[in-house]
Amino acid sequence: MAEKKTAEQNTSPGTGDRRPTVAVVGPGAIGTTIAAALHERGAHPVLCGRTARDHVELRDGDDAVVVPGPVRADPGGAPGTVDLVFLAVKTTQTQAAAGWLEALCAPRTVVCVLQNGVEQEQGLAGLLPHGHVVPAVVWFPAQTLPDGAVRLRGRARLTLPEVPAADVVLRALAGSRCAVDTSADFVTEAWRKLLQNAVAGLMVLAGRRAGMFQRADIGRLTSDYLRECLAVARAEGAALDDTDAAAVLETFRAFPRDLGTSILADREAGRPLEWDVRNGVVQRLGRRHGIPTPVSDVLVPLLAAASEGPG
Structure with a gap:
């Protein structure tokens, strides 16, 4: 195989010998x-x-x-x-x-x-x-x-x-x-963000934007789901607790009511959904650790069907 050429490199003071290409x-x-x-x-x-x-x-x-x-x-x-x-x-x-x-x-x-x-x-x-x-x-x-x-x-x-x-x-x-x-604890930060990503899946099934989290019933469902996600996150080594889960719900409630998310935009456009890396992972790892995931067991099949059909 021919050797690959390398893009021209620019120099820049204060960033080492050169600016990265x-x-x-x-x-x-x-x-x-x-x-x-x-x-x-x-x-x-x-x-x-x-x-x-x-x-x-x-x-x-x-x-x-x-x-x-x-x-x-x-x-x-x-x-x-x-x-x-x-x-x-x-x-x-x-x-x-x-x-x-x-x-x-x-x-x-x-x-x-x-x-x-x-x-x-x-x-x-x-x-x-x-x-x-x-x-x-x-x-x-x-x-x-x-x-x-x-x-x-x-x-x-x-x-x-x-x-x-x-x-x-x-x-x-x-x-x-x-x-x-x-x-130094990237696992915790990655799971902190995943809690947000997972909750956004609820918006897909409701077909609504962030304002939906103002509803008391959606708040209860979100809290139940977050506790489930939190249990799996901690089993994976994330140093998160109930206050972190509660903060996720408050974050969604503080968003502008018209704020969507990328997975909702994909659903509205009929594109494939990132349901597995955002939601399916909680169910998969929950099973590996022997953790019950009753909300995921409903949410994941519905997201998969919304993404992949048939129908």
């Missing part, structure tokens, strides 16, 4: 936010997606950041390998992104996985020919608008595990609109 695979809501943060710092991320475009745009309050493309749609046109890949496709699209990983990754490459769930590393098993996986917890809401631009609806922040490979992500986003922190 970066690609964003999946310039949707999360990927566009990251691309805009990189662009504002003077980086020029390689944009890779399913649809060719000449730019992507982020809107944050009164700010609009246009990131020039092109958005490449063919891995065969990749400019070479890079130091850092932000993988921002949904887990239902990971297999389809394998060509980009092959084209962009060298042995030194760090792949920062901006996906839901607590199984990011397992999700790339067999798909990553080279490189080092760094999972991330994404702590910000962003949504794609009808005109294709992305609206950021909160402060952008990522949490990474305290591992050496995370350093390139910290350097790439240092001083940008996307804050990055690391945690």
